[in-house]
Amino acid sequence: MSDTTQPPFSVLFVDDEEMSRNHFARAIRADYCVHVAQSADEAIEVLGRHGAEIAVLVTDYRMPGRDGDDLLRQVAQEYPQIVRILVTAYADKDMLLQTVNTGDVFRILEKPLRTEKVREVLQLAIARYAERETRQQRLLAMDETLAFLAHELNTPLAAISLFARSVENDVAEQYDPGRQKEIGDAARSMLNNAQYCLTLISSFWATVHKSGGQQSVSEAGGREVRATRLIASLLDTYPFVGAQRDWIKVDVQGDFVVRAMPNCVALVLSSLMSNALRALGETAAPALCLEVVESPEPEIRIRDNGPGIEPQVKARLLQDPVTTHAGAGGHGMGMIFCNRIMQSFGGSLGVESTVGEGTTVTMGFPNLGFATLRGHAQDRKA
Template sequence: MTGQYDYKKFRVLFVDDEEQTTDLMREYLVDTFDIVTAYNAEDAWELFQENPGSFAVVVTDQRMPGAQGTELLEKIRAERPRSIRILCTAYADIDAAIDAVNVGAIYKYVTKPVETPELEITIKRAMEFFLIQRERDLLMREKMSAVQRLMMTDRLISLGIFAAGLNHHMRNGLTAVKTFLDLAPLKLQSENVDIRSLRNPNYWTHFYATAQESMNRVLELLKEVQEIPEPPSAPTGDSVDLNEVIGSAIEREKAAFDKRFISVNLKSVTVPPIAANKAMIDRLFELLLRDESENANENGSIQISLEADSAEQGWDGVRVVLEDDGPGLTSANMQCLFDPFFTRSGKPDQYGINLLAAFFLVHHHSGTIDVERSKMGGARFNILLPLDPGSIPTAQGEEAFLQRVMEAERAWEKKLLGD
């Protein structure tokens, strides 16, 4: 962590039953810290519980009417283990100090009477320790999240490239079959064969139509698979209104939703436009909604919401959350949801390619997409698209991130060694 510490970013709770001492301490420290005071452990606990996440440091006297300081610190430790706890004791309270270390896991104990400037320095060091610890935790979570995204992206890109390569060989073989089907009626005519003269002409007519329909579906699927790993050919310079895009996609899929009596609710709010390839973003939400129309519960409900948001890496974007009320998926199925040819419903007429294509459309725009269980009972898709994909640094950003991790680690080690 570099630069000046913000000692008022989080609050300090100071507890002492000597009211005059407490008031003087608040008056002395208020310019440096956001300080909250209490005259007993019970009141202090009530203040802490109002907003536990806002407190970084707790300083308490040991001997007070009612609950003792060690009891308060033990409760605070159970509620917020990362809070920094300091106990003020008299020389005669050595047993209490030992108990505080063992039970309350305090950061430090100071002996009374304590000099105010000395206590200010102690609280500063404690606040610095808390801030460094917090940034280190945030960076580690960000690092693990980035590694998880990288592993998933690498896996899906490999699957997409494999599917595209397989598509090339399949298409070559199917071209001959398609040609045969297209030329079959003409060949029958050249041989002077009248289909009506056959013993079961309806069978041959129906079978031929089914074969043509199935072949066209397979060829369309192969075309989509081939395009999945490819980045957009046009620049992402269109100004795209996501409310308009999603609303239009809902209208295009309306017949499919109505057929299964699925209600779709778009919570339209004002969000900034994103720079993107308009055709690809249209395709993204068309695929997501098509997958929902095929897999959401019949008579079910789909909720879609938008909000301006920022990624952990710092870039601004628009978050779209799409969730349904079922059917529920196991954790193992959640991990496979973006895999090619994986279908939620298990219906044989589905190819399971929509979500894989959606993943790559988001990936090509430097966005993120993940899925988790919805509180509604089904799946919850979180999509974050950047306002300007071109402004997101790649190698430079990774280098800066690693630099922040190393700085936090050095500061952490320094604090552990007592400066």
């Protein structure tokens, strides 16, 4: 399977009339994955199984039992990321003012539904969903990156503090009084600065979470983020230069859910792709393949046909600040940062390279025994 052209979004349509459900599904099935339900309660059951992939809810207003208005309010509370559309007959309009005014509805579609109008509104709804998701992912990326940096900085800063205190205590036994004072002052300054940084990190992190950062992370933790979604988002937003996008092929051999720090994983993926594109700059026929593999272990592989990496450089690439792009401003810390992010949640980063043939960087993810997306794919085919 190569580049996926179908958007990774689904639409849920709710109507108690079977003919309406069939008509709607046939009208948009070529463009979107479609789920249907015949009541509000059944719609909630569908959302319980597929809520992570559903971008738009379209529901009829008048249904036996709970009406569409009641369903919209529940979805607004439990699945706020889903864009909500209400279908109604002209006679219902006066009854819908409160629903519209409270912001629970993105658009209203009038019965009978016209295919072109439905497609037009769905395009707008998907754009709204993508905008919300992008904004939320950026906030979460900041949150996760701050968490990672705080963890990474706390350990060396604590070590600096202990070292400075040791120097301050031991200096009296080694040097004359003048030199003792200079070294003691330097040690105290080192200690004070390290303690200031530790306090600043702690205070800032507490402020972020007090303002709702932790809640947003926990809420997002319940939403499935697929490896293919991360790649699709990266390819949509990456600032390609010239024909770089044409160099890239996506090969999906099996999708999987990225369950740990997906936004930090996206940063790693972006950094690795950037490295590969830079390496391909002088290649006659540049080619870059992003492979998604589910079995035997979940992996994303970034494979290029660039100049490759010298063995002595490759051996140090993930531990020491070495770079093959010093002339272009590289400092060698990017691969170390990427490796630490992957290791922080039990993953791994591997590099295989042959000079003159190319490089493959493999992002390995822990296999936690969770069900993969095969079930979802089978449901959509059914």
